[in-house]
Amino acid sequence: xxxxxxxxxxxxxxxxxxxxxxxxxxxxxxxxxxxxxxxxxxxxxxxxxxxxxxxxxxxxxxxxxxxxxxxxxxxxxxxxxxxxxxxxxxxxxxxxxxxxxxxxxxxxxxxxxxxxxxxxxxxxxxxxxxxxxxxxxxxxxxxxxxxxxxxxxxxxxxxxxxxxxxxxxxxxxxxxxxxxxxxxxxxxxxxxxxxxxxxxxxxxxxxxxxxxxxxxxxxxxxxxxxxxxxxxxxxxxxxxxxxxxxxxxxxxxxxxxxxxxxxxxxxxxxxxxxxxxxxxxxxxxxxxxxxxxxxxxxxxxxxxxxxxxxxxxxxxxxxxxxxxxxxxxxxxxxxxxxxxxxxxxxxxxxxxxxxxxxxxxxxxxxxxxxxxxxxxxxxxxxxxxxxxxxxxxxxxxxxxxxxxxxxxxxxxxxxxxxxxxxxxxxxxxxxxxxxxxxxxxxxxxxxxxxxxxxxxxxxxxxxxxxxxxxxxxxxxxxxxxxxxxxxxxxxxxxxxxxxxxxxxxxxxxxxxxxxxxxxxxxxxxxxxxxxxxxxxxxxxxxxxxxxxxxxxxxxxxxxxxxxxxxxxxxxxxxxxxxxxxxxxxxxxxxxxxxxxxx
Amino acid sequence: xxxxxxxxxxxxxxxxxxxxxxxxxxxxxxxxxxxxxxxxxxxxxxxxxxxxxxxxxxxxxxxxxxxxxxxxxxxxxxxxxxxxxxxxxxxxxxxxxxxxxxxxxxxxxxxxxxxxxxxxxxxxxxxxxxxxxxxxxxxxxxxxxxxxxxxxxxxxxxxxxxxxxxxxxxxxxxxxxxxxxxxxxxxxxxxxxxxxxxxxxxxxxxxxxxxxxxxxxxxxxxxxxxxxxxxxxxxxxxxxxxxxxxxxxxxxxxxxxxxxxxxxxxxxxxxxxxxxxxxxxxxxxxxxxxxxxxxxxxxxxxxxxxxxxxxxxxxxxxxx
Numbered sequence: 001x002x003x004x005x006x007x008x009x010x011x012x013x014x015x016x017x018x019x020x021x022x023x024x025x026x027x028x029x030x031x032x033x034x035x036x037x038x039x040x041x042x043x044x045x046x047x048x049x050x051x052x053x054x055x056x057x058x059x060x061x062x063x064x065x066x067x068x069x070x071x072x073x074x075x076x077x078x079x080x081x082x083x084x085x086x087x088x089x090x091x092x093x094x095x096x097x098x099x100x101x102x103x104x105x106x107x108x109x110x111x112x113x114x115x116x117x118x119x120x121x122x123x124x125x126x127x128x129x130x131x132x133x134x135x136x137x138x139x140x141x142x143x144x145x146x147x148x149x150x151x152x153x154x155x156x157x158x159x160x161x162x163x164x165x166x167x168x169x170x171x172x173x174x175x176x177x178x179x180x181x182x183x184x185x186x187x188x189x190x191x192x193x194x195x196x197x198x199x200x201x202x203x204x205x206x207x208x209x210x211x212x213x214x215x216x217x218x219x220x221x222x223x224x225x226x227x228x229x230x231x232x233x234x235x236x237x238x239x240x241x242x243x244x245x246x247x248x249x250x251x252x253x254x255x256x257x258x259x260x261x262x263x264x265x266x267x268x269x270x271x272x273x274x275x276x277x278x279x280x281x282x283x284x285x286x287x288x289x290x291x292x293x294x295x296x297x298x299x300x301x302x303x304x305x306x307x308x309x310x311x312x313x314x315x316x317x318x319x320x321x322x323x324x325x326x327x328x329x330x331x332x333x334x335x336x337x338x339x340x341x342x343x344x345x346x347x348x349x350x351x352x353x354x355x356x357x358x359x360x361x362x363x364x365x366x367x368x369x370x371x372x373x374x375x376x377x378x379x380x381x382x383x384x385x386x387x388x389x390x391x392x393x394x395x396x397x398x399x400x401x402x403x404x405x406x407x408x409x410x411x412x413x414x415x416x417x418x419x420x421x422x423x424x425x426x427x428x429x430x431x432x433x434x435x436x437x438x439x440x441x442x443x444x445x446x447x448x449x450x451x452x453x454x455x456x457x458x459x460x461x462x463x464x465x466x467x468x469x470x471x472x473x474x475x476x477x478x479x480x481x482x483x484x485x486x487x488x489x490x491x492x493x494x495x496x497x498x499x500x501x502x503x504x505x506x507x508x509x510x511x512x513x514x515x516x517x518x519x520x521x522x523x524x525x526x527x528x529x530x531x532x533x534x535x536x537x538x539x540x541x542x543x544x545x546x547x548x549x550x551x552x553x554x555x556x557x558x559x560x561x562x563x564x565x566x567x568x569x570x571x572x573x574x575x576x577x578x579x580x581x582x583x584x585x586x587x588x589x590x591x592x593x594x595x596x597x598x
Numbered sequence: 599x600x601x602x603x604x605x606x607x608x609x610x611x612x613x614x615x616x617x618x619x620x621x622x623x624x625x626x627x628x629x630x631x632x633x634x635x636x637x638x639x640x641x642x643x644x645x646x647x648x649x650x651x652x653x654x655x656x657x658x659x660x661x662x663x664x665x666x667x668x669x670x671x672x673x674x675x676x677x678x679x680x681x682x683x684x685x686x687x688x689x690x691x692x693x694x695x696x697x698x699x700x701x702x703x704x705x706x707x708x709x710x711x712x713x714x715x716x717x718x719x720x721x722x723x724x725x726x727x728x729x730x731x732x733x734x735x736x737x738x739x740x741x742x743x744x745x746x747x748x749x750x751x752x753x754x755x756x757x758x759x760x761x762x763x764x765x766x767x768x769x770x771x772x773x774x775x776x777x778x779x780x781x782x783x784x785x786x787x788x789x790x791x792x793x794x795x796x797x798x799x800x801x802x803x804x805x806x807x808x809x810x811x812x813x814x815x816x817x818x819x820x821x822x823x824x825x826x827x828x829x830x831x832x833x834x835x836x837x838x839x840x841x842x843x844x845x846x847x848x849x850x851x852x853x854x855x856x857x858x859x860x861x862x863x864x865x866x867x868x869x870x871x872x873x874x875x876x877x878x879x880x881x882x883x884x885x886x887x888x889x890x891x892x893x894x895x896x897x898x899x900x901x902x903x904x905x906x907x908x909x910x911x912x913x914x915x916x917x918x
Contacts, residue, residue, distance in 0.1 A: 071876040072868045074681050081682065158682055162645055230682035252691060253868040254764040282763050283866045286750060290762060293755040341643065475630030475881050482634065512643040 047320030057591025072253030334517030719808025848904025
């Protein structure tokens with residue numbers, strides 16, 4: 001179940017949810033009180049990632065999957081137009097991506113296609129697996145490999161995928177502007193092979209999200225207009241698939257039903273094990289009760305803030321894994337120059353003193369935040385490369401842990417002193433210093449967490465107030481940040497990293513999403529090293545990543561605060577389900593060992 | 599009568615225009631747009647800008663407004679940024695769901711409220727009346743989300759009598775009787791929990807109107823003429839007591855399509871209410887503005903209908 005997730009913004013917490021279990025009477029309320037006192041914590045590293053059921057899967061089993069969300073799904077099932085995580089989750093059983101990956105999300109052979117990159121010629125070769133067929137019996141050909149590029153590059157394309165990865169292909173921009181009929185850099189060598197010529201190559205190309213990872217059925221869509229693709233039946237009702245399952249029914253916004261793809265065996269050697277998979281949207285407010293009633297086998301996108309209320313649900317096993325994301329504090333230090341398309345540092349900005357930023361980092365105790373607010377399902381983040389990227393995360397960097405004396409000393413030495421005796425330090429010129437902190441609304445923890453941070457900063461003598469006086473909703477929050485609202489000095493945001501750990505898109509000089517607007521020549525150099533050709537050598541790559549993480553730690557232009565974990569309740573009758581982010585054909589393998597849920 | 603209706607309809611035109619300008623400006627004033635927070639950082643800001651441009655979000659508001667209202671008159675509300683489908687198609691599909699649910703709710707509400715209100719009023723201070731009054735207090739006081747969650751918990755999960763999410767099962771075929779009954783099965787629980795609380799106002803009105811009417815002169819006159827009690831109640835009192843209910847009827851029709859955000863969220867029922875909230879959260883402008891406009895017009899029509907119904911029921915308020 002490789003998540004087709006690109007780098008993206010995520011909310012600090014899931015939307016506010018009212019839990020059914022909250023109306024369970026006094027007994028439960030008492031239990032809850034006790035739990036809070038003792039602070040139940042979980043260690044996600046001790047949770048299994050694979051189901052422990054070793055029984056054999058039965059024939060003709062059916063699997064009921066819940067996807068927990070409080071909105072309806074949009075139902076754009078082909079990846080070319082799909083644009084949210086829910087849509088790509090529900091398309092999971094049919095969307096087997098082209099490439100398998102290793103533990104660092106680098107592409108490896110053995111998937112539906114193999115990928116090879118010639119770094120010197122800047123040419124990638126993609127070769128399809130033999131006997132790969134669409135669910136209508138037609139073979140998957142190199143036409144289908146090229147087709148997604150033609151869709152996404154088309155001038156009438158309505159989705160959000162036409163990004164740097166596509167513009168890096170030779171001839172793509174000409175095609176996009178309508179100056180060329182074909183993409184000159186993409187060539188079909190034979191029925192199963194396509195080559196792509198790039199303008200620039202860097203190690204990110206080897207990551208799973210480095211190039212487009214799906215094929216599109218050209219034989220069925222060649223006459224469709226790209227503009228109206230979103231309302232095409234193959235997009236919403238009966239998409240073709242070369243994956244293990246094929247959509248048999250869609251109830252708009254509510255549920256989707258899959259039956260096995262009978263041609264899957266011809267390419268991959270074995271049939272999918274289930275006769276039916278149903279994925280149903282379930283509201284977060286009732287999912288815990290639904291699990292207790294054993295209505296579903298698997299609950300995708302399970303909220304974690306109420307984990308203690310369902311972790312012991314009878315008949316279920318809790319799988320856990322690290323998310324490819326982190327929460328961080330960002331410090332506004334400049335502006336985005338629209339004309340030059342680059343970030344410009346303002347040396348007079350309130351937050352431009354490194355000592356002040358570091359002091360704010362040393363003031364807070366994120367491990368405690370993870371324990372108290374998130375039941376241990378989040379923990380202190382030490383660097384800007386999450387631990388899930390095992391080869392790139394530098395575990396020698398300790399990050400910011402609470403040390404208030406050090407924080408106070410940093411402030412004092414840098415010239416931030418309390419001159420008027422009101423308990424808050426003044427800035428270096430002796431003027432009152434008020435820092436505006438922006439934080440997103442959503443979830444029950446958002447407000448207490450913001451209060452906690454402000455309290456701790458007050459303890460080291462900083463006068464921090466909530467920007468706008470209250471929490472800000474997701475859309476307004478990023479609107480203000482992207483437009484460099486002068487009313488924000490510090491903000492708490494979160495990034496989902498996707499499968500490419502390269503930080504250039506988030507922290508580079510030309511990155512519009514570098515919302516702290518911090519730039520330096522040193523930073524440019526270190527980021528270049530990560531994306532350089534030298535980094536095709538894994539040792540040099542590791543070193544480049546380490547050096548940048550160290551630099552980011554010292555400069556503290558953003559301070560990572562929390563790494564997140566996610567949890568997946570799975571019924572004990574489910575077999576062969578491996579939740580590793582890098583699992584390639586998890587839906588093809590999954591089965592059930594009993595007719596009824598346990 | 600017809601003149602009045604015609605006058606009212608003509609009066610509605612400027613009302614709708616002012617409403618539409620308001621809606622449009624308010625939607626524009628919301629911070630962020632559909633492209634905020636949706637785009638990935640690999641994307642060149644120029645491409646995002648181009649998408650904004652193509653969607654017309656960069657034009658001055660009055661140009662956007664004229665384009666929008668011009669298309670809306672022809673029934674074209676644009677394309678949803680989120681669903682990438684024509685707004686009219688999305689709203690149409692959701693509206694159908696909401697209408698089914700609301701219709702059953704209204705039917706159930708009156709089935710419960712009419713007899714309870716009438717009999718409670720007729721047999722004032724009897725034990726039956728006392729029970730109704732207690733029920734009434736209860737339904738007034740209990741917030742809908744608590745009650746809906748409770749019914750879902752008891753009848754959905756514990757007793758397993760009703761489905762717990764969605765509007766139809768995935769394994770029934772559209773157009774069959776099984777499909778119809780499956781839909782009915784899905785809307786029964788949300789409709790009951792909504793109706794149970796919605797009865798409060800109606801019962802209260804009916805009961806006090808009946809009690810009030812009992813002491814009126816025309817009732818005393820009827821009784822002194824020797825009209826049997828039953829006839830007094832059905833002929834004389836009921837008609838008068840139903841006036842306030844009739845005035846509500848027009849608004850109920852508006853309610854039919856506006857749906858209930860809370861109920862639809864809790865029961866995972868894809869109707870208008872849920873669509874509305876989702877599109878606000880994600881700044882799906884075209885859907886938001888179209889929905890408010892449609893609901894606004896429905897409210898205006900509802901008011902008109904209420905007045906018409908009133909004038910049918912109560913000849914005294916017919917305006918010349």
